[in-house]
Amino acid sequence: xxxxxHEPSDESLIQLLTPEGERRxxxxxxxxxxxxxxxxLRGFYRDMAxxxxxxxxxxxxxxxxxxxxxxxxxxxxxxxxxxxxxxxxNDYIFPxxxxxxxxxxxxxxxxxxxxxxxxxxxxxxxxxENNFHMYTMVLxxxxxxxxxxxxxxxxxQAGWSAERLEKDGTAVVAYFGDGSSTEGEVHESMVFAASFxxxxxxxxxxxxxxxxVPFHVQSKVPLADRAAGYGFPGIRVDGNDVIxxxxxxxxALDRARRGEGPALIExxxxxxxxxxxxxxxxxYRMNADEEAWVGRDPMTRLEKHLRDHNLADEAFFEQVIADxxxxxxxxxxxxxxxxxxxxxQSFANVYAEAHPLIQEELKWHLEYEAGFAETTEEGATR
Amino acid sequence: MSTTTMTLAKAITAGLDRVLAExxxxxxxxxxxxxxxxxxxxxxxxIDTYGxxxxxxxxxxxxxxxxxxxxxxxxxxxxxxxIQFDGFVFPAFNQITTQLAKMRARSEGRFGAxxxxxxxxxxxxxxxxxxxESPEALFAHTAGLxxxxxxxxxxxxxxxxxxxxxxxxxxxxxxxRRYWLKGEVxxxxxxxxxxxxxxxxxxxxxxxxxxxxxxxxxLAAAEAAREDGRSIEVIDLRSxxxxxxxxxxxxVEKTGRLIVTHEAPTFGGIGGEIAARITERAFLSLExxxxxxxxFHMPYPVAKVEEQYLPDIDKVLEALDRSFAY
Numbered sequence: 001x002x003x004x005x006h007e008p009s010d011e012s013l014i015q016l017l018t019p020e021g022e023r024r025x026x027x028x029x030x031x032x033x034x035x036x037x038x039x040x041l042r043g044f045y046r047d048m049a050x051x052x053x054x055x056x057x058x059x060x061x062x063x064x065x066x067x068x069x070x071x072x073x074x075x076x077x078x079x080x081x082x083x084x085x086x087x088x089x090n091d092y093i094f095p096x097x098x099x100x101x102x103x104x105x106x107x108x109x110x111x112x113x114x115x116x117x118x119x120x121x122x123x124x125x126x127x128x129e130n131n132f133h134m135y136t137m138v139l140x141x142x143x144x145x146x147x148x149x150x151x152x153x154x155x156x157q158a159g160w161s162a163e164r165l166e167k168d169g170t171a172v173v174a175y176f177g178d179g180s181s182t183e184g185e186v187h188e189s190m191v192f193a194a195s196f197x198x199x200x201x202x203x204x205x206x207x208x209x210x211x212x213v214p215f216h217v218q219s220k221v222p223l224a225d226r227a228a229g230y231g232f233p234g235i236r237v238d239g240n241d242v243i244x245x246x247x248x249x250x251x252a253l254d255r256a257r258r259g260e261g262p263a264l265i266e267x268x269x270x271x272x273x274x275x276x277x278x279x280x281x282x283x284y285r286m287n288a289d290e291e292a293w294v295g296r297d298p299m300t301r302l303e304k305h306l307r308d309h310n311l312a313d314e315a316f317f318e319q320v321i322a323d324x325x326x327x328x329x330x331x332x333x334x335x336x337x338x339x340x341x342x343x344x345q346s347f348a349n350v351y352a353e354a355h356p357l358i359q360e361e362l363k364w365h366l367e368y369e370a371g372f373a374e375t376t377e378e379g380a381t382r
Numbered sequence: 383m384s385t386t387t388m389t390l391a392k393a394i395t396a397g398l399d400r401v402l403a404e405x406x407x408x409x410x411x412x413x414x415x416x417x418x419x420x421x422x423x424x425x426x427x428x429i430d431t432y433g434x435x436x437x438x439x440x441x442x443x444x445x446x447x448x449x450x451x452x453x454x455x456x457x458x459x460x461x462x463x464x465i466q467f468d469g470f471v472f473p474a475f476n477q478i479t480t481q482l483a484k485m486r487a488r489s490e491g492r493f494g495a496x497x498x499x500x501x502x503x504x505x506x507x508x509x510x511x512x513x514x515e516s517p518e519a520l521f522a523h524t525a526g527l528x529x530x531x532x533x534x535x536x537x538x539x540x541x542x543x544x545x546x547x548x549x550x551x552x553x554x555x556x557x558x559r560r561y562w563l564k565g566e567v568x569x570x571x572x573x574x575x576x577x578x579x580x581x582x583x584x585x586x587x588x589x590x591x592x593x594x595x596x597x598x599x600x601l602a603a604a605e606a607a608r609e610d611g612r613s614i615e616v617i618d619l620r621s622x623x624x625x626x627x628x629x630x631x632x633x634v635e636k637t638g639r640l641i642v643t644h645e646a647p648t649f650g651g652i653g654g655e656i657a658a659r660i661t662e663r664a665f666l667s668l669e670x671x672x673x674x675x676x677x678f679h680m681p682y683p684v685a686k687v688e689e690q691y692l693p694d695i696d697k698v699l700e701a702l703d704r705s706f707a708y
Contacts, residue, residue, distance in 0.1 A: 092457075122488045133456075134488055138480045144449020145481070151450060152457025155409075155435060184473075188446030195441050349491035350525050352549035356577075357624045 012222070013268060014248055015238040019296050021304030023243075032247040032254075038311040044085065044242045045302050045312070046320050048077035051101040052299065053324035054110050055273075057331050058100075058117065062277040066336065067117040071098045075240075075272030078298030079205045081105060082245025083267070086253055087173060090131065092153075094146040094174045097135040098205075102175065106132040110327065111334035120341050139176075140183035143202075146174030147189045150198035150256075162258065169257035172200040173249075179210025181226075182218050190262070194230045199256035201249065202264045205239060207271035212284035224266035232262045239267030240298035270296070344369075384570040391561035393535035394424050394500075396569070397542035398462065402432050405460055408546060411438040411447055412464030412500075421466055422502055422561055444474035448499065452482055455495040462546060468503040468555075469512025469682075475520075482551045483526030498545045502558035503531075504595040504645050505692055508685040515682050516646035521553050522623040522655075529623040530576050531555040533597035535565030537620060540573035555622070557595035579626035581633065585615035588639035588702055591630055591656060593619040596643050596693060603698035612702065622652055630656065631663045638669035639705045643693045648676035670708035673701045 016024055016033065055072050062070040073080065076098070084105030087093065095102055103113060108125050115121040116135060127133045136142040150172040157169060176186060181204060193200050204223050208215050219226075227234025237248045245267055252263040270293040274281050281290070306312040347362040388396065401408050409432075410425055416439035419426030429437040440447050444465060451461035465471045471478075478499070486494035505514030521527050528550050532538040538556070545552040574580060582597070583604050590600045597618050604614035615633050619625060634640050640660055642653035653674035660672055675693045683691045 121490060122484075123490050123492070126492055127489070128492065136481075138476065141449070141476065141481050144446050144477070145453035145456065147446075148450030148453020148455075148461075149457045150453070152454045152459050155459070156457070158435070185445050185449060185477075188441075188443040189449065191441050191443065192446045192450050346487070349487045349489075351528070352486060352491075352494050352496075355624055356627070 013236050013238045014244045015241050016244040016247060017241045017301060017305060019240075019301050021301050021308055023305070026247075029244065029247040029251065032250045033243055036243060036246070041243075041302065041306060042312050042316060044081055044246075045299070045306060046323070047081040047085070047101070047104055048242065048299050048302065049320045050324055050327055051077050051081065051104050053328050054100060054104075054331060057328040058114060059273075059277060061114070061332065061335060062117070067114060067277075068119050069117055070277045071117075071275075072271075072273035072277070073098050073100050075270045075293065075298070076205055076207055077101050078242035078302070079239035079245055079267040079269045082242040083173065083203055083249040083265075086246050086249035087171075088253075090168070090170045091253065092131045092133065092149055092170065092172050094133045094142040094149070094172065095135055096139070096142070096175050096177060096180070097137055098177075099135075099175055103132055106130040108132050111331050114331065114335045115338060118335060118338060120338050139180035140185040140189075143174050143176060143183075143185045143189035144192065146172050146200050147193040147196075147198050150193065150200035151196055153199055154196070165257055165259060170199070171253045171256040172198075173203055173253075174200055175203050175205065177204060177210070178206040178208065178215045178218050178223065179213070181223050190227075190230045190264070193262040194232055197259065197261040199259070200262045201252040201256055202262060203249065204264065204266045205269055206266050207269050209271050209275070209281075209285065211275040211279060214285075222266060224264055227264035230262075230264075232264065234264040234266065236266045236268060239269030240296050240301060242298060242302055269298075272297070385566050385568045387564055388535050388567050389561060390532070390535045390538045390557070390563050390565065391422055391424050393539040393565070393567050394542050394556065395426060395428070396567070397539045398425065399428060399431070401462070401543055401546040402428065402436060405546070407458060408460040408462065409436040409438060409454070410462050410464065411440050411451060413440055413442055413447070413466050415439060415464050420464060422558065424500070424502075424556070424561075425464065444470060444472075445477050448474040448477040448482065448497070451497040451499075452477065452485065452495045455497050456485075456493065460496060460546060462498040462500060465499060465501045467513045468501055468515040468517055471499075471501055471517060478521065478527070478551075478553075479524045483524045485526075486550070487526060494549060495551055496549050498542075498548075498552045498554055500542075500554045500556060502561070503555045504557050504559060505682060505688050506559040506595065508688070510685070511682070514685075514688065516644065516677070518553075518555055518622050518644075519646055519651045522652060526551065527623060528552045528577075528621070529555065530621050531557065531594035532620065533557060533560065533594055533618050535563065536567045537573050539567045539569065541576045541620065544576040555594060559595050560598070563598070577621040577624060577626060579617050579619045579621070579629040581615060581629065582618045583614070583616040585613040585637065587613045587637055588641065588705055589615045589617060589630070589633040589637045590641045590643065590698065591617045591619060592643045593622055595645060599693065599695055600643060600698060603695045603702070606695060606699060607702055612706070614702070625652075625656065625659075627656075627659050627663065630660060634660055634664045635667045638667050639702075640668070640672045641675060641698060641701045641705060642672060643675035643698055643701075645692060646677055647679050648674045649679045651676055670705040673705055675701045
């Protein structure tokens with residue numbers, strides 16, 4: 001069986017920072033990162049480091065029984081920070097359930113995200129505050145939502161001048177993975193987006209593994225190649241190169257904003273950790289495979305670049321570690337202090353409008369629970 | 383006087399026209415609904431008035447239609463989707479049950495997805511496979527959805543507007559074999575709240591509960607029973623989820639007998655839910671078990687034998703006989 005191998009040395013990949021930490025020039029995409037200076041690069045490193053630290057803390061909380069499950073993202077920080085930092089505040093993001101790094105770029109409060117994994121909420125945060133939608137657990141179900149949202153944006157922006165679109169236009173980003181690329185809703189979302197020229201960017205993190213099934217079982221061709229079948233551009237980027245990811249995502253968002261329609265980005269990366277904390281990668285992949293990708297760690301690459309070119313001093317790296325520790329402490333404290341939910345609250349948001357069955361069942365539930373309260377010690381109420 | 387005679391289909395067209403005129407955020411989307419006006423012409427002419435941005439001919443994909451509707455709703459639009467036939471809703475089942483129904487609960491009440499899904503449904507039109515089904519119970523089992531099924535032109539005109547105004551997602555089952563049924567539509571005086579069942583024929587001796595395409599069957603059976611000296615009350619549920627059990631209970635407390643009829647298979651169906659609830663609420667009033675008249679536990683049969691499959695006047699009368707035999 002032939003396998004589609006994605007080596008970061010592959011010439012079809014857009015790469016602006018080599019695994020050795022050296023900048024490469026690119027005729028087309030350099031123009032998208034003219035503003036990227038030392039301060040921005042340090043910012044990206046800090047974003048990635050905080051994201052990884054959050055990931056570690058959440059994994060630890062799960063191991064300690066404080067979270068039901070956690071979805072690690074280690075290895076995908078560059079793909080997420082690079083794409084997230086390319087968005088504007090008025091862009092709307094539809095994540096999967098692993099976009100913790102993108103969430104950071106949208107200023108979603110990390111502890112709030114743990115409400116989902118602590119069994120307190122199925123939403124976690126208010127998507128309207130940061131235009132970062134709720135996580136969607138059903139693979140690819142969010143994809144047509146992104147296209148539909150973009151169709152709404154299109155109608156809201158009908159008649160806008162090119163200048164106004166460039167300045168204030170909204171674009172939509174739909175995140176998905178190599179595993180979910182097989183789902184029919186990915187196909188339908190892309191057909192609809194192409195037909196209506198919707199301002200949506202389809203951002204695939206190809207992390208090589210759908211739990212235990214390798215990429216070549218999902219596709220015999222690079223996913224970016226599929227875009228041609230829909231009639232919009234597809235591009236493959238080194239997903240462990242934060243600068244290249246920023247550049248291609250800006251390119252895709254700009255053209256979407258200008259009304260030039262959707263684009264597909266395939267960010268080639270690697271899930272360095274397990275699918276979830278319930279997973280055991282030793283059952284299906286070789287250590288050698290994992291070790292090969294350790295050498296391509298997105299953070300190591302940027303750190304090397306910053307150090308080799310004297311763009312950051314030791315004090316900076318120490319500060320990032322200290323900031324990470326402070327953030328992790330806050331995440332832990334706030335997560336442990338979340339108020340416990342009550343089942344009675346779950347009746348409240350099934351429907352927006354009055355519903356006789358909900359009212360009847362809530363009434364019964366409250367009376368039933370109250371029956372227990374009466375049997376507790378004298379004077380005690382619940 | 384603002385009463386006009388129109389078919390049930392045209393009443394829905396007129397209702398949609400009014401929704402589009404009054405709410406600039408409303409839009410229609412579906413397969414062949416624009417230029418063609420839908421395979422049943424329910425959206426006929428609306429594209430000429432409102433344009434292709436508000437009456438959208440979609441690519442052929444039900445999950446894409448409902449999924450994009452959810453996205454548009456999150457953006458603040460009020461989409462009304464058409465699924466071409468009952469049996470073709472299933473590619474969208476995931477979007478409807480895991481996404482649309484749960485959006486408000488998942489967002490902890492911050493927002494929902496008030497999408498209306500119109501589905502021509504039911505049999506009796508001599509069609510081929512997947513064009514005659516009644517899948518309402520599959521959706522009724524999912525919390526977060528509301529389900530309506532009008533039975534006459536006046537209700538259809540108003541209920542589609544009520545569905546469009548509802549802040550919850552609504553699946554609007556249109557009785558396709560009654561599309562050409564004419565009725566008086568009063569365009570000034572609204573029909574009652576869609577979620578209230580209506581006693582459409584008062585009676586004393588037994589109650590027939592139904593909705594959608596079987597309402598005329600139930601009325602005809604009640605008329606036939608009158609010749610046998612039986613006074614039958616008929617209730618048109620109009621809303622299949624939630625169900626107005628208060629109206630049904632009140633009727634059964636008076637009559638003591640209940641027949642529930644729908645085209646969908648009886649097993650696991652709406653009739654079973656009504657039987658259970660009414661048994662709980664009005665056990666001491668019941669003179670006989672609640673009897674269901676519905677489809678058999680089989681895939682919808684071929685058209686040549688569908689008349690034997692579908693509940694009809696005789697089957698309802700037979701059920702009444704069984705009820706009165708207790």
